[in-house]
Amino acid sequence: xxxxxxxxxxxxxxxxxxxxxxxxxxxxxxxxxxxxxxxxxxxxxxxxxxxxxxxxxxxxxxxxxxxxxxxxxxxxxxxxxxxxxxxxxxxxxxxxxxxxxxxxxxxxxxxxxxxxxxxxxxxxxxxxxxxxxxxxxxxxxxxxxxxxxxxxxxxxxxxxxxxxxxxxxxxxxxxxxxxxxxxxxxxxxxxxxxxxxxxxxxxxxxxxxxxxxxxxxxxxxxxxxxxx
Amino acid sequence: xxxxxxxxxxxxxxxxxxxxxxxxxxxxxxxxxxxxxxxxxxxxxxxxxxxxxxxxxxxxxxxxxxxxxxxxxxxxxxxxxxxxxxxxxxxxxxxxxxxxxxxxxxxxxxxxxxxxxxxxxxxxxxxxxxxxxxxxxxxxxxxxxxxxxxxxxxxxxxxxxxxxxxxxxxxxxxxxxxxxxxxxxxxxxxxxxxxxxxxxxxxxxxxxxxxxxxxxxxxxxxxxxxxxxxxxxxxxxxxxxx
Numbered sequence: 001x002x003x004x005x006x007x008x009x010x011x012x013x014x015x016x017x018x019x020x021x022x023x024x025x026x027x028x029x030x031x032x033x034x035x036x037x038x039x040x041x042x043x044x045x046x047x048x049x050x051x052x053x054x055x056x057x058x059x060x061x062x063x064x065x066x067x068x069x070x071x072x073x074x075x076x077x078x079x080x081x082x083x084x085x086x087x088x089x090x091x092x093x094x095x096x097x098x099x100x101x102x103x104x105x106x107x108x109x110x111x112x113x114x115x116x117x118x119x120x121x122x123x124x125x126x127x128x129x130x131x132x133x134x135x136x137x138x139x140x141x142x143x144x145x146x147x148x149x150x151x152x153x154x155x156x157x158x159x160x161x162x163x164x165x166x167x168x169x170x171x172x173x174x175x176x177x178x179x180x181x182x183x184x185x186x187x188x189x190x191x192x193x194x195x196x197x198x199x200x201x202x203x204x205x206x207x208x209x210x211x212x213x214x215x216x217x218x219x220x221x222x223x224x225x226x227x228x
Numbered sequence: 229x230x231x232x233x234x235x236x237x238x239x240x241x242x243x244x245x246x247x248x249x250x251x252x253x254x255x256x257x258x259x260x261x262x263x264x265x266x267x268x269x270x271x272x273x274x275x276x277x278x279x280x281x282x283x284x285x286x287x288x289x290x291x292x293x294x295x296x297x298x299x300x301x302x303x304x305x306x307x308x309x310x311x312x313x314x315x316x317x318x319x320x321x322x323x324x325x326x327x328x329x330x331x332x333x334x335x336x337x338x339x340x341x342x343x344x345x346x347x348x349x350x351x352x353x354x355x356x357x358x359x360x361x362x363x364x365x366x367x368x369x370x371x372x373x374x375x376x377x378x379x380x381x382x383x384x385x386x387x388x389x390x391x392x393x394x395x396x397x398x399x400x401x402x403x404x405x406x407x408x409x410x411x412x413x414x415x416x417x418x419x420x421x422x423x424x425x426x427x428x429x430x431x432x433x434x435x436x437x438x439x440x441x442x443x444x445x446x447x448x449x450x451x452x453x454x455x456x457x458x459x460x461x462x463x464x465x466x467x468x469x470x
Binding site for chain 1: 300345376
């Protein structure tokens with residue numbers, strides 16, 4: 001079996017791969033310590049920082065945390081609450097009291113129906129994955145127009161770039177309003193042609209995100225749009 | 229198995245009908261990420277077997293009665309396509325596919341870190357497109373790679389391999405004739421890193437010595453297949469990190 005080594009260079013590890021001795025170091029995410037050895041539990045890039053050895057996963061499911069900004073779709077409506085599909089292992093609950101509107105009991109459907117998209121924030125998550133959302137906050141609202149595109153959760157940072165730099169460039173290049181949810185959903189709004197361009201760019205990220213080609217694609221788009 | 233004692237399965241030169249040595253495996257190829265709609269997927273060809281596995285989730289477990297408060301449940305559906313064998317197979321579940329789904333789910337539960345996703349469900353669909361003996365092993369190998377591709381945390385990957393007995397000789401990786409007319413079949417799910425056994429079934433009879441030899445063959449084949457699995461995952465993501 002090939003054995004990875006803990007070192008400065010990034011290397012791809014697969015589940016079950018022995019990465020090295022665990023003495024004096026701690027196991028971070030994607031890593032378990034067994035019999036004084038670190039074993040990778042995910043496919044991803046090996047990472048060591050501050051004596052913590054972890055795997056930066058190439059593909060991972062969205063695990064909700066409180067405070068996350070998410071784009072959800074209404075999956076179920078009750079008299080006084082909504083259930084949202086937030087791309088996570090569980091549906092999230094938005095109670096009437098945390099909605100931005102004054103809602104009468106039984107009138108929840110008048111504000112958000114099944115399939116509607118909304119920008120919300122996760123208020124709290126407990127250890128059994130029960131999630132409560134809030135729509136009380138600046139910018140949190142129902143998304144009436146535009147399009148929602150999904151990307152793998154681990155590529156969100158690539159799309160945003162340092163301090164949202166890449167995202168700002170895409171916004172400028174495509175002339176679209178773009179909101180990136182922490183749950184891997186991206187809301188795009190602009191004129192039809194601009195939205196199409198932005199969607200294509202995000203699809204490129206979807207397909208080639210694990211490679212170093214995304215920055216090049218953004219630059220190519222900027223050059224192309226700059227000429228028009 | 230057995231009951232057809234006069235079928236000749238070993239040639240005079242000691243090789244098997246398809247020309248393989250007794251401890252030689254059929255060719256195996258693996259490709260990860262073959263299905264764009266799934267969270268993770270893999271295709272395994274093992275000899276003439278073709279198995280495709282797709283993984284979805286973790287997702288909310290329905291119906292709610294199957295939820296476990298402390299861990300995820302793994303829902304496996306193994307199915308053979310109607311055109312996978314010479315005789316058409318009636319589509320849908322049957323006794324055999326239920327059994328294989330159950331043993332596959334239980335063996336995958338032993339490697340997936342299910343406690344990370346309480347109350348949720350991980351769905352694994354295994355479709356056998358072509359069958360030539362050893363489909364449960366090809367299916368479990370495909371499911372392992374698909375789970376890794378989906379980013380589900382696992383202690384190790386499981387490799388499905390089988391050995392058996394034909395004409396009183398222990399051989400590795402039975403093909404269709406050997407499976408149908410041989411004396412025993414021993415499919416095993418092995419964790420290649422530790423050598424642990426995640427599942428083991430036996431059809432027919434083996435003496436202790438024969439069993440030990442069959443397991444030795446299985447462990448050797450598991451290491452070979454594991455390298456192909458790792459290579460498949462590496463090939464999928466080649467091109468550098470972000």
